[in-house]
Amino acid sequence: MLRALRSELSLFAFGLAAALTIGWSQGYLKLAVAVYILGYLIRHLYYCWCFLAWSHGQKNELPEGNGLWTEIFHQLRLRQRRYRRRKRQLAKILKRFRQATEALPDAAVVLGDGLEIEWFNKAAAHLLGFYPKDKGLRITSLIRHPDFVNYLEHAKFGQTITIQAPSREDIQLEVRVVPYLPDHYLLLAQDVTQIRMLERQRRDFVAHASHELRTPITVIKGYLETLMDSEEASLSPTFRPVLKRMDDQLKRLQYLIDDLLYLSRLETSQNKPSAMQPVDMEQLLADIIDELDQLKEPHAPIRLQLESQKHLLGNEQELRSAFTNLIVNAVKYTPATGAITVRWHTSRQGGYLEVADTGPGIPAEHLPRLTERFYRVPGAELLNPTGTGLGLAIVKHVLNRHQGRLEVTSQIGQGSTFRCCFPAERVVQPKTAAAAP
Ligand code: ADP
Secondary structure, eight states: OHHHHHHHHHHHHHHHHHHHHHHHHHTOHHHHHHHHHHHHHHHHHHHHHHHHHHHTTSOSSOOOOOTHHHHHHHHHHHHHHHHHHHHHHHHHHHHHHHHHHHHOSSEEEEEOTTSBEEEEOHHHHHHHOOOGGGTTSBGGGTOOOHHHHHHHHTTOTTSOEEEEOSSOTTOEEEEEEEEEETTEEEEEEEEOHHHHHHHHHHHHHHHHHHHHHHHHHHHHHHHHHHHHHSHHHHHOTTHHHHHHHHHHHHHHHHHHHHHHHHHHHHHHSOSSOSOOEEEOHHHHHHHHHHHHHHTOOOOOOEEEEEOOOOEEEEOHHHHHHHHHHHHHHHHHHSOTTSOEEEEEEEETTEEEEEEEEOSSOOOGGGGGGTTSTTOOOTTHHHHOTTOOSOHHHHHHHHHHHTTOEEEEEEETTTEEEEEEEEEGGGEEOTTTOOOOO
16 A cells, blocks of 8 residues: 555655646746646546446456556456456355255245235245235235134244145145244245155054954953853852953953044044033032042042142043043042042143052153053052053043143152143133133
8 A cells, every 4th residue: 555655655755746847948837837737637536437437337447557556447347357256156055055946846935024925936936826916015915824824913923724735725735934033923834735645544444443442342241241151150269350350451452442543533623622611620520520520430539639620721632531531540640558649720821630649650761652543551550450551542632632841750669640731721710601602
């Protein structure tokens, strides 16, 4: 920079000296100086104009310049070259990014602050039936499914919903909207038609198989009961334990089929339980405990601890089955000398049904898997030989259908607590309790 300044100064000094010499020798000193300064000024003005014309795009190249301008134009050319290189790199990255998103098998749509479509990939055009002219339209004017509109209105981002493709009824889409900038969203949609079909086939198979097994089991059970009651069988001492074992296994098979059928009924019915009503928890829990007490099998005493009179909005039959599963488990896995507490309490956050026992407890590593179908903690069959491993799967399913969740805490040798947590909107006052919409 200093070099450029020095060169400009020497250029000016040299020119001035020449003008002075010529002016002095010709007797027009002042005129010569004035002409020189004017020429100097015109030169600067010319380069300024060159710069302005170049920066406005009227001139493609900058002149070489001289003096200070050589350096200025050189620096500008360098900057321009660097800028062009960066622009080329960015364009390349952008192109590659576009190619990658175009190659995505899932639909991706960029939504602006008013949820209007800014960009979408090829899969979105295919799965959602979008055309280039749809850019700028609000997404809800193209995907009008009520579940999707409700999903956006309630900003349930992070969750996914399954809807029919707007342009093709035979395609099931799993849709998720992710906010990625303030007021900017990315909509992702995946074709899950095949997965849903396989799930349905699996559910139907289990339901049909369980249903078909019922009749032969009932027949076998009938014959077995006849045999056990018959005089002949009672006379044979080796026969009786065999029949007893057969009867136990048959009972287990029957429980298994009942649980499987119940699970598949829960799965095949709509997401929301059909009958929604305010359930009197005191009544429901007292009934369940009463029924268990009437079985006359010795078991640990069950204490009912009601800390709230509030009711729970839900399907009474489903809730009864879930709570019965938890209380029966506590009874089965707790020695008769232990204690079981069933507690119902509410807070601003929701309603809670707890079943706590003083049983053997469950090792921590098994807790996350308890609600898996057929999952049983090793050794469970000793305490509950007729267990199916489906009870807690049913509980989880019923709670899901009531927007609730199951929490389990347990300490080895001390006992376990199973807690059903329900959201606040499901907890209602007994007097004002009204049927859910
Ligand atoms: P099961 O018919 O075997 O009881 P569940 O699905 O109801 O099936 O329970 C799954 C497993 O969780 C049981 O096999 C048992 O190991 C464990 N479990 C459930 N409840 C309790 C409890 N109250 N105390 C100890 N273990 C339990």
